[in-house]
Amino acid sequence: MSSDSHPIHPATVHFPIAFLSLAYALDIVYGLSTHPSSAKIVASIYDTAPLLGDIAKSSYYLGILGIVTGIPAVVTGVQQLLLMLKKQDLATKLQKSQNKSATVQKMHPKLKIAFLHAALNDVAIVATGNNWWTRRSIAGNAPTDTGVLVSAGLLSSLLFSAFLGGKLVYEHGVGVMRVGESNRVKAQ
Numbered sequence: 001m002s003s004d005s006h007p008i009h010p011a012t013v014h015f016p017i018a019f020l021s022l023a024y025a026l027d028i029v030y031g032l033s034t035h036p037s038s039a040k041i042v043a044s045i046y047d048t049a050p051l052l053g054d055i056a057k058s059s060y061y062l063g064i065l066g067i068v069t070g071i072p073a074v075v076t077g078v079q080q081l082l083l084m085l086k087k088q089d090l091a092t093k094l095q096k097s098q099n100k101s102a103t104v105q106k107m108h109p110k111l112k113i114a115f116l117h118a119a120l121n122d123v124a125i126v127a128t129g130n131n132w133w134t135r136r137s138i139a140g141n142a143p144t145d146t147g148v149l150v151s152a153g154l155l156s157s158l159l160f161s162a163f164l165g166g167k168l169v170y171e172h173g174v175g176v177m178r179v180g181e182s183n184r185v186k187a188q
Helices: 014-034 039-045 049-088 090-096 100-105 109-135 145-170 181-187
Strands: none
Touching: 014 039, 014 049, 014 109, 014 145, 049 090, 049 109, 090 100, 109 145
8 A cells, every 4th residue: 555655645645535525515616506695696606506416416426436446545644644643652652551531632633633644534525425415315316405515615615624734744744745844853
């Protein structure tokens, strides 16, 4: 899969981010185009009515593509997180600790970021899977009102998680082979 110097995770995240972002955005467009409080405003900007079926189907299939391409990203992300945990020797520190809460508080910031990043992505994949499951039997695969709200939350969550992933790579050197002074920063 990967070694410490050649991580695969950063290369596997681009397609799921793109597919899921588009799926969520199209769900939001569908919801705004069909909800009585916003439909007239959307129609005054652009008449989406003839496209609603295509918007619903596109978001549905983009969600499926996001799940399928997200699986390798999740697997390689877990592998990268396990390498980070091994380097920080967190399991041993927790076993020896009398105050596990204090030990977690002292955990390196990049591990805290990595856990939040992983949790947000896992929620996105699971929620998108649930969205697919509920929409597969709806005519035209149209999103439900609840599904539109969930997609709105997931879009912001996914983009924040992508930001956190970038922060891990560019600020903390996770998954990057470093040389010189950068080795010292990465070792922390």
